[in-house]
Amino acid sequence: MAKQGLNPKAAGLSIGILCAVSMIFFSLWVIAVGTGQEVVSMIAAFYFGYSTTLTGTILGAIYGFIDGFVGGYVFVWLYNRLL
Secondary structure, three states: OOOOOOOHHHHHHHHHHHHHHHHHHHHHHHHHHOOOHHHHHHHHHHOOOOOOOHHHHHHHHHHHHHHHHHHHHHHHHHHHHHO
16 A cells, blocks of 8 residues: 655645744734733744834744744655654
């Protein structure tokens, strides 16, 4: 029986989109509610240019997509190798 595995590109894309949308919703939450500035400061230490402005939110979404894509791709690739 042939060994079937998960598709690393599809997993990376889906996790990347999830992370990007999460960053957008988090930024909107901080703007709307006003809590979470400490977390924004911690994220900004890793994501250069991230803030609760429109440009910062877009940059955060891009960074989130890249991190999610790479993390999801590597995780599924390793999973398939160990399967």
